[in-house]
Amino acid sequence: MSKKEFLDQLAYLLQDIAPEERDDAIGYYVDYFEEAGPEREQQVIEELGSPEKIAAMIRDSLNGTTGEEEYTENGYHNQRYDENTKMPEKAKKESGFHFKGNRDRNLILIVLIVVGTVVLGLPLIGVIGGTAVGIVGIFFGFISGVAGISVGLLAGGFGVFAAGIVKMFTKLPTGFMMCGGGLIMMAVGLLFCVLFVWILVKVFPPLIRGVVDLIRRLFHKGGEEA
């Protein structure tokens, strides 16, 4: 972090306090850097600590809360900052985020939105999604069942019919019976095939249209609420 970044960050963090307080505080640290000189710049930045910590100290000073702090052998201590500094990742994240307006209020709003989404949104999405997947699953299961029966009967019937023809050379009656059975099986298979085609042509397109319509309506409704 350079001196400029440090001061810019501090100015940003203090943008919602009274302008004269902000100018005074930033002026102090600008002065401080200049007195320290360029060769001590990096050392001063390290010793000063994060702009977040300094901003928090200045805010506390504005609010006149001095009860929590203590100047120990290791310098200034305040439980709140110590907790913050224990989580460097969190602190880094915060410095990356740029909230407009009151930080605390924004945080509360974000928490409410997240909680609301989790509490209301996720189960709702889960239920709708699950139901949709279930219905689609049943439908496809049924279709593939019909197709499977159809294919099975056709193939099986054909097999039995072919076996019957072979059998005719040795045992004529059995051969005939098998040919007949095979033909019946193929006929039933064809019926299922017709059912399958009928579903694909007559039932499938309106169903898809209905589902798409339903989803569109759901999203439309969601849009109105927001």
Add this chain to the structure above:
Amino acid sequence: MVFNTGAALLDAIVLAVVSKEEEGSYGYKITQDVRKVLDVSESTLYPVLRRLRKEGCMEVYDRQCDGRNRRYYKVTSQGMIQLNLYRTEWKSYSFKITKIFEGGAVHE
């Protein structure tokens, strides 16, 4: 230093350091002077100086120095009264502590 420094003692030290200078002192120098006796972070003193100023113990003025502005802090008369109070308190406090440490009974 093993002992913690409370806000009042830090106030007293800052007032004492600044009052030593006839024309007042500026942030960087105050910090360095305090750091000679107390291991405070460089960031600690701004809130202290600000508060002492708000309480009327210090006043500021700007002075040109090497072609730029330097903000000087000066102890006010009210600040001197406060500092003298701190001095008296410290004298009796440190006297009692020293007595106990060195084994004597405390006589008021």
